[in-house]
Amino acid sequence: MLMQLIRKDLRICRLPILVGVAMVIGAFVLMSTMDGLSGVWRGGSIETWSVMLKTAGSLSIITSIIALTMLAGTIFAAERADRSSEFLAYLPPSRAQVLLSKAIVLGASCVLALCVGGGSIALADWLSVDHSVNSSLQIRMRDVVPIAVVSIGVGWCASARFANTGPSVGLGFAAPIVLSAGVLLASYFFGIPNDESFRTTYAACSTATGLACLVGGSVYFIRRVEP
């Protein structure tokens, strides 16, 4: 039964998944054809490969966050938008099983995105002889992961609430911006210096908000009265 539900969810979320795959592939294609990195196809050095992989991996992680936010914002709301959730409501699967299938689809997509992006960066580090050579686009995972958590969490929670994918995806995208503005305002009023402590505060707020939204959205979906 769970396999049927997962297949169905993959089909419903086909668009954000395909967009994500296209953007990740696009990131690697784009980086490998850019000036200075295009030498990888003409017998470039290990360092060139390493920089290309680091840059493409970083870009793929950023694009993955966009696609995963779209996926989280779509995963519940799409079924409510076309009222197919009513069909599912009178079939035997429980709300918990329906939730599990959606969590598996989103979780697997996150892991896959992390494996491709993070794997590329890790491979680049392993290949690199001179570790001082860095990509201009290299990201810090500790900065990116909280943004991903809050975007996906808010998208997931909004999707569980709304009957339209537009607002839930939009809220997912807006969440890190709104939160950073909030933390900036708070740091201004509370006199938090705009240095590493700001990043730490923002990361903590984002992660906490994202996780709370993931849990809250799940509980809301289980407990909501209508399909």
Added chain:
Amino acid sequence: MSRPKLAVDIRGLMKRFGRSTAVDTVGLSIRPGSTLGLLGPNGAGKSTTLRMLMGMLRPTAGSINVLGRDLATEAAQIKQRVGYVPDANYAYRWMTVERVIRFCRPMYRHWNDDRCAELLDMFQLSANKKIGSLSKGMLAKLSLLLALSHEPDLLVLDEPLSGLDPIARDDFIEGVMRGICSGTQTILFSSHQLDEVSKLADDVAIMNHGRVLIHRPLDELLSSFKRVRAVLQDGRLPAVIPKGTIWQSVNRREWALTVQDVDDTLIDQLKSENSVDSIEVAELSLDELFRDFIRGDETPDDQRHEKAQCEAAEC
């Protein structure tokens, strides 16, 4: 598990949406193997009741027991044994008929492939056709196919015939009849099509404004209510309305009443308490009885007599 005494036992069921009460302390009981027709005008609360029965809406108050199990705690087990045909099918539009069958099949422990194939053939549903391209009639047949293929103990049909052409309606009823004949299924259906209700139902319940007005075996209902037509004496008004009157109307000298348990005593009483020239008693069809129950319910008891007198006074 032993066979439950009641296939469906609903007690004190209530559903409020904000301030409005859609279902108001409804009680219904259905014997195993019987067919209950739930009648009522639009907005009577039939669909809300059935949606609560299917676990698609949480009741504000009351209890629902289906096939000996409590819906609040054993919804998943109940759904295994219940087939549901909604008023509109919202199955995934992108799925083909075959795909939706493959989707539902593993969810039921008692899915019968032969039965499914037989119904597919009977309804002439093309397996490769997308659900989004099916007509309303075909969608209703697909819903019935999905509801019957797992051989449910209880079949719940929510206005399945509304909007269907006569041929699709006949095919649908034939499908339901086959379901009834091939097993000991209990059927609960809501409908506006009173002629179909008379064909299928053993018991009838009439709902209005979220309440059950009456719930009786169809034969008993038709035999216990009669239309009494009295001709009032010139210039006279009805004086005493007999006990058990559910609706009455006065048009010039003709006084029409729908009354329960009409016998000679009641006729004599009517004659003695009112100035009438003649009285005749007629049988009622389900259609007439349904209308009278609803019209009678729309007029509060204290106003009923007043209204009849006003109508008579106008002439």
